[in-house]
Amino acid sequence: MTEEKKYIDLQKETYGNLKGLPYSYAVLPWGATEPHNYHLPYLTDCYLAHDIAVDAVEKAWAEYGVKGMVLPPIPLGAQNPGQRELPFCLHTRYETQKHILSDIVESLNYQGIHILVIMNGHGGNSFKPMVRDLCVDYPQMLIVSCDWFAVESQSGYFENKDDHAGEMETSVMMHYHPGLVNLEVAGDGAGKTFNIESLNNKVGWMPRNWAKTTSDTGVGDPGKSSAQKGKIFAGVVTGKIARLFDELVNKTIY
Numbered sequence: 001m002t003e004e005k006k007y008i009d010l011q012k013e014t015y016g017n018l019k020g021l022p023y024s025y026a027v028l029p030w031g032a033t034e035p036h037n038y039h040l041p042y043l044t045d046c047y048l049a050h051d052i053a054v055d056a057v058e059k060a061w062a063e064y065g066v067k068g069m070v071l072p073p074i075p076l077g078a079q080n081p082g083q084r085e086l087p088f089c090l091h092t093r094y095e096t097q098k099h100i101l102s103d104i105v106e107s108l109n110y111q112g113i114h115i116l117v118i119m120n121g122h123g124g125n126s127f128k129p130m131v132r133d134l135c136v137d138y139p140q141m142l143i144v145s146c147d148w149f150a151v152e153s154q155s156g157y158f159e160n161k162d163d164h165a166g167e168m169e170t171s172v173m174m175h176y177h178p179g180l181v182n183l184e185v186a187g188d189g190a191g192k193t194f195n196i197e198s199l200n201n202k203v204g205w206m207p208r209n210w211a212k213t214t215s216d217t218g219v220g221d222p223g224k225s226s227a228q229k230g231k232i233f234a235g236v237v238t239g240k241i242a243r244l245f246d247e248l249v250n251k252t253i254y
Contacts, residue, residue: 032077166220187216
């Protein structure tokens, strides 16, 4: 018996492949366009959100029999002061992101696909208020936001904590796209915290000025990154997300 062909990535599929196949949910990778130290591409957040989504959807299909489709990634993220001034870093306002998400939700809802998972790859993005509004406008839709990088703790997998373009992101990129990583030119990712301890302790929040936080746009030392570390971490993360897809399709919420 031949293995069933899995049509799961809209960037590669044709209507001829998809026609007549039932799909239970869609996944929307959402990243950003921004510098990632000196050794990772601007679209790192998009690459990783997309690749994690594809692997998780494939696992959900193979292990649980639930069929989903990965939509093309959105490269428009919210940026901090000090980052948005850098060449070709694209800052996208909340209103713009909400309009894009709203149109996608409206399209899926009209087509009868009522489960959407936003696979977020950029720490500056926050979809919770948008999802709350869209749940009012489209009560039949089930919209879930997933920060793939926060699904599993970095502890036990990496030696240096990654905040941006550090060991975790670099390792996962080395796993999926080794040809896009040039670790030899990476900065050390040294970062500065606030002088105000209450902000460091999260009593209050404000965006960091990226120009004053880091000298190479990274926060976290990527020096001990490896493809093997990235493979192990991505495997755990995609397994947990695949289970999420199964539960969203096959279980009641309450």
